[in-house]
Amino acid sequence: MILNDTIVALATAPGSGAIAVIRVSGPEAIQITSPVFKAKNKVSLENQKSHTLQLGNIVDGERIIDESLVSVFKGTRSYTGENTVEISCHGSPFIQQEIINLLLCQGCRSAQPGEFTLRAFLNGKMDLSQAEAVADLIASDNAASHQLAMQQMRGGFASEIQKLREELLNFASLIELELDFSEEDVEFADRKQFQDLIFKIQKVLNKLIDSFAVGNVLKNGIPVAIVGEPNVGKSTLLNALLNEERAIVSDIAGTTRDTIEDEISIGGVGFRFIDTAGIRETTDTIEGLGIKKTFQKIEQAQVVMYLFDSSKIKNEKLSLTQVKTEVEKIKNRFPGKPLLIVANKRDILTEEEQDSFKQQIPELNLISAKENDKVEELQEKLLGFVNTGALKSNDAIVTNSRHYDALLKAQEEINKVQEGLNIGLTGDLLAIDIRQALYYFGEITGQITTDDLLGNIFANFCIGK
Template sequence: MIQNDTIVALATPSGAGAIAIIRLSGNKAISMVSDCFQSVTSKKQLSQQKTHTIHLGHIVDRQKTIDEVLVSIFKNPHSYTGEDVVEISCHGSPYIQQEIIQLFLRKGCRMADAGEFTLRAFLNGKLDLSQAEAVADLIASDNEASHQIAMQQMRGGFSSEIAKLREELLNFASLIELELDFAEEDVEFADRTQFKVLIDRITFVLKRLIDSFAVGNVIKNGIPVAIVGEPNVGKSTLLNALLNEERAIVSEIAGTTRDTIEDEISIGGIGFRFIDTAGIRETQDVVESIGIKKTFEKIEQSQVTIYLFDSFKGISNLKAIKLEIEKIKNKYPQKPLLIIANKIDKLDDVQLAELQNQIDGVQLLSAKTGFGVEQLTNSLLNLINTGALRNNETIVTNTRHYDALLKAFEEIQKVKHGLESGLSGDLMAIDIRQALYHFGEITGEITNDDLLGNIFANFCIGK
């Protein structure tokens, strides 16, 4: 896995743009660029320049000038990868980008693999494994919440918490292992009372981290919200009001939305993916029937369901609406359901009072005028535990971390049971070693080439 050759890659998106950045890393990175660089101010040699400096000049291939560029130098170990790193800022022509990359490939560079710059940062001790994974999450973040979580993890908030627990557990493990060396003398180096306090604290922290994954996972991936109801109740109008644009088709013809329409917005820093569906009703129309089938599929996939009904038409048929609501509740009892009465601008005060009296928890809305939209967005936010974000607590978003935490928690419970039942030190030591192993998997103290390959294969090439 460890390679010491010099790698090169485009670090900015491919295609034309104002500028592009080409990155090199390795022990020959500076000398390779120096051979092809002509300064505009002097005949300076890049290898003789200080780290973290920028130089204006031209990239030249023999007598051919490829481009005027800015070259940034970062000397080891004070660089992202821990190696000598050079970043070339050139003009964003795809032709120029490829000419420069091909030039360095001819000089002995190798095209970087996906995530190889960050992999080298990990292998050279610049980042632990969870921080390296946070780099990919930061690049992929598309709302405030996912960005905040990725930044916290990249700065080491999560890994430092795990590392502290691992260190304390390792200290007690060492004492218990020492006891095994003096088993015949029947001595205890590890204070069992203090050890129990530590195990209780580790249990508390692990449970908090494991529980946070339910929130972290939906924040990272966006929260799917299915908008369902009878045809022509204003689902598409509501979607447009939430998105503040004409994204869905709106007409007076029942069944206009024959397929699902999806769009995503950020509310309070949380990404919500709204899914406008084809509605729920009996129909003989084959195409519309397919849309209704997809509606139930989307409810199944969603985290939250919004049931929308036309209050103006429904006020005379509230019994049928209540039956429809019960049908959804019974089919999806664990799924949060928001009941929204639309088109309330057509009702008088008496009708509004009856509506609220007949249907528990109903929210009043006029998607056409925008009344009630803010209350709906607040209701959606209230379904998500954002307190941890406000308090800057650690939130787990990575499935690999979640799996390792579950395994560590299981081993810690075995240790706790062993303490309570007076289990011998040699048997407890086995469970402690397993817990330490799973802690090490998260931060990278314990790893293998297959794991690293799977993680960094998901990175972009130039990172």
């Protein structure tokens, strides 16, 4: 990827709209755009002040393509840290392409995915973890994922890691200096202070590593599997939770033969509900495959919702003892997964019958999916399974698997340094593990990068960002 030329791309979503924004960035951005933009005030773009908007026409010779607003950002005072021009034109796909083709003919190159943000990183406008947060911010579809991305863009845990890295680097320098005076047996790095720093780093690393379990589900949404026997109202409950007719509802048992998934936001947190095939003994090959997939989805889910039909209890076709047996089977097969036990069709039960159900299964949730009764309370219960404490207190939370992997590796090296201090290892051996820890810290913030790493990260960006 050439990074000293001038690039152009559509910065807004493709397709028709009221307006579209075309971004141009690079050393010749202003000079390339200037000849094709005729400002109403007759002043050329080169002579316009930075961070100003000008109204005028985009022209190809004598032909006017569009009347547009053009923004100018000069020097390092731009998103990319280099000369940037943004053209706000009318949102016709034809106009967008005409302007882009015109700029390509003037000497621009089409931008690669994420190339504008890559230039911002390489020009020191943001560190690598902040650059990755840009993609997360664009992809955020609920309040929790948005807040996590904003925290990361403001520095997040990377600033904390950077401070620890600088302190560790200072001690590493002193230990390296000791090696130059090894024959004189002197210590420049105070071992007690160094021990305290290692304890501090271990504490921070443990906290960040533990936060990934929460951060990952908040970022990607919490998968919830709705399971139970056929024809108990799983699809009706899914429709009630989503407030739309997403799944086919029928009195015929075994209607759902594959999983149906959809997402909603509850209290700002994304939940991905999975309506599964009913679990029962069957000779139907297709239904059997659906049941097999049900267990796979339960394995992947963060929360399991077991649903049964309370009318079958009332009609004595099913007993609460059988329900408890099925619940225990799920608990034994998937230990550690939060489980919600839900009785559907509460509207046909008397108050006394409902009380009796609750006495036998205290954690039972009684709802009517068809009448949308008590479904909101069920949503609140689901929200209670999510640890949003760190999010509310604005604590640093790790959401990126690359960062998580680097933190685990850094933790391993720091633990080696700790062991070395405990047994009195010489400075040259301590220095090896310290250098490795510094390397993994640097990978997070971008002090240590490779072309392959940058390629993998920015290839996932949209073009124009």
